[in-house]
Amino acid sequence: MPQQKVYLVGAGIAGWEGFGAKALEVINKADVLIGHQRHLDIFPDFAGEKQVLGDLSLMLDFLKKTEKRVVVLGSGDPNFFGVGRFLLRNLSKERIEIFPNVTSIQYAFARIKEPWDDAIFVSVHGRGLKGAIDRIIAAEKVAILTDETNSPAAIARELIARGAEGYDAWLCEDLGMAGEKFTKTDVKGLVDIPASALNILILIKAWEPSLTQYPLIGIDDEEFATAKKLITKQEVRAVTLGKLQLQDDLVMWDIGAGSGSVSIEASNLLPNGRIFALEKNPQYLAFIRDNLKKFVARNVMLIETYAPEGLDDLPDPDRIFIGGSGGMLEEIIDAVSRRLKPEGRIVLNAVTLDTLTKAVEFLEDHGYTVEVTCVNIAKTRGLTEYKMFEAHNPVYIVAAWKGEE
Numbered sequence: 001m002p003q004q005k006v007y008l009v010g011a012g013i014a015g016w017e018g019f020g021a022k023a024l025e026v027i028n029k030a031d032v033l034i035g036h037q038r039h040l041d042i043f044p045d046f047a048g049e050k051q052v053l054g055d056l057s058l059m060l061d062f063l064k065k066t067e068k069r070v071v072v073l074g075s076g077d078p079n080f081f082g083v084g085r086f087l088l089r090n091l092s093k094e095r096i097e098i099f100p101n102v103t104s105i106q107y108a109f110a111r112i113k114e115p116w117d118d119a120i121f122v123s124v125h126g127r128g129l130k131g132a133i134d135r136i137i138a139a140e141k142v143a144i145l146t147d148e149t150n151s152p153a154a155i156a157r158e159l160i161a162r163g164a165e166g167y168d169a170w171l172c173e174d175l176g177m178a179g180e181k182f183t184k185t186d187v188k189g190l191v192d193i194p195a196s197a198l199n200i201l202i203l204i205k206a207w208e209p210s211l212t213q214y215p216l217i218g219i220d221d222e223e224f225a226t227a228k229k230l231i232t233k234q235e236v237r238a239v240t241l242g243k244l245q246l247q248d249d250l251v252m253w254d255i256g257a258g259s260g261s262v263s264i265e266a267s268n269l270l271p272n273g274r275i276f277a278l279e280k281n282p283q284y285l286a287f288i289r290d291n292l293k294k295f296v297a298r299n300v301m302l303i304e305t306y307a308p309e310g311l312d313d314l315p316d317p318d319r320i321f322i323g324g325s326g327g328m329l330e331e332i333i334d335a336v337s338r339r340l341k342p343e344g345r346i347v348l349n350a351v352t353l354d355t356l357t358k359a360v361e362f363l364e365d366h367g368y369t370v371e372v373t374c375v376n377i378a379k380t381r382g383l384t385e386y387k388m389f390e391a392h393n394p395v396y397i398v399a400a401w402k403g404e405e
Contacts, residue, residue: 003095006063007071008078008087010101011039013176023099027071034059035073042073056083060090076103081123081145105143108172108200111182119143119202124150129158131315134274136203137164137298144201152201156190162301163293167203174198211296216268217241219261225287225294226259232323232349235377236395241265243347243373243399244319249273253317255307255332256324260288260300266321267297275300276314278307308335316341322348329355333362342402350396359398368400 007026012018019027027033033040034051053059053072063070077100078084087096109116123145124132132150136142137159146152152171159165165187173181173196183193187203214223221234232240240262244252249272254263257277267275277300279288285304292300303310308331316339325332325348333346340346346363350356356372363370374396378389 004067004069005095005097006087006091007069007097007099008084009071009073009099010076010078010082010103011035011042011073012076012101013104013107018102020099023101026097026099029069030071031068032066032070033073034070036075039073039075053083056086060086063087063091076101076106080105081121081125104175104200105145107175108143108170108182108202111172111175112170112184112202114141114170114202114204116141116143121145124155129154133158133162134299134301137162138272139203140205142203144203146195146199146201148197152190152195152199153193155201156187159187160191162298163296164298166205166207168206170202170204171195172200172202175200214295217265219265219295221261223294224259224261224264225290226261227283227287231259231261233377233392233395236349236375236397237261237265239373239375239397240321240347240349241269243345243371243397244321245345246270246273246319250318251315252276252319252321253278253311253314253336255320255322255336256326257288257302258284258323260291260297260302262321262323263300264291264295264297267295267300270299273299274315276303276317277301278303278305278310280304280306307332311335311339314339318344320344320346322346329358330362333359333366337366337368344401346398346400348398350398351393356396356398363398363400368402371399373397373399 009023009027027043030048032049032051033043033046035053037052040050072083074083078098080103084098105121119141120139121143122132122135125145125147129150144155167187169185169187169190171183171193218234218238221231224231246266246269248270250270251273252266252275254275254277257263257279260277263275263277277288279285288302292302306326308328318341320336320340322332348359350359360370374394376394377392381388381390
């Protein structure tokens with residue numbers, strides 16, 4: 001005998017419930033109504049059994065065993081950061097029928113009179129900030145579901161630390177309640193506002209430096225702040241990025257990032273990706289921070305560490321560029337080989353035959369197919385009577401992968 005359907009009904013913002021006739025019909029016919037107390041209170045005359053929603057595992061056990069007709073009340077659209085995901089993951093979809101309502105985010109955008117079809121949506125509720133900040137700073141318009149730990153002020157401090165404070169901010173508090181409040185400020189202003197526990201934060205890009213004068217790839221070396229011109233040169237950088245075979249939403253590690261030139265151009269080619277630039281040499285840190293800010297490399301995270309340390313907390317990479325190894329090349333290759341995704345690629349640049357030989361040996365010992373490209377660059381000298389070429393030292397670009405290509 002098939003089990004009774006479970007009806008998942010969205011309850012809107014208080015005073016804006018807007019239940020449809022069909023949703024009210026299934027509620028009136030239900031034997032059991034499950035929901036948070038504020039949702040159950042919407043139906044004081046409900047004749048059946050009421051259960052306060054608490055431990056989801058206990059609710060799931062009940063739903064698997066019961067033959068009663070059950071309605072579960074969720075907030076707004078239960079499929080939008082709500083209980084819908086949990087039920088759909090744990091019960092047969094054929095058993096569930098969903099009646100969505102107005103979401104809190106939809107309501108908030110309506111109240112501040114902003115379209116929301118071009119926004120992205122991020123929840124830091126019980127999730128932490130690291131991954132969320134990466135998504136936020138890549139967006140022009142974002143709505144954020146917060147919690148007491150990951151508060152609007154905490155989010156603002158992270159954005160300021162990343163040089164991404166160019167947003168108008170709407171703090172939307174206690175929606176639908178008597179004390180409902182909407183505060184427009186900027187990211188720096190959020191730091192000093194004590195927000196209600198029930199809030200939604202909306203950020204809308206207001207400004208950022210114009211980068212129209214710079215290409216996506218091939219930025220002049222002189223545009224980067226660096227120490228003693230120790231930088232992956234423009235032409236070598238272009239070939240290196242080509243060998244990395246970048247795609248839109250990959251995760252990349254730039255080990256020994258130096259001035260950050262490779263990370264910055266990679267970020268232009270990975271608009272929805274994430275790049276982690278690892279550098280701890282104090283000689284370079286000020287330069288890479290200045291460059292990341294100048295070129296608004298929003299999806300590049302600077303990690304102050306010497307690899308192979310500091311890798312445990314990073315997401316597994318699709319691409320790895322090793323620009324500097326500090327004499328730890330074998331240890332770095334050993335560490336990153338354990339984390340690189342199966343279809344991933346490692347690219348490193350060597351300027352000496354000794355480094356080249358060691359790199360090829362270490363990579364082949366770890367089961368990689370290795371390709372070496374020797375890049376010889378000669379450029380005309382400027383401001384001379386005759387057009388003479390000046391040769392640069394050759395650079396060996398080593399690309400490595402596992403399996404066939």
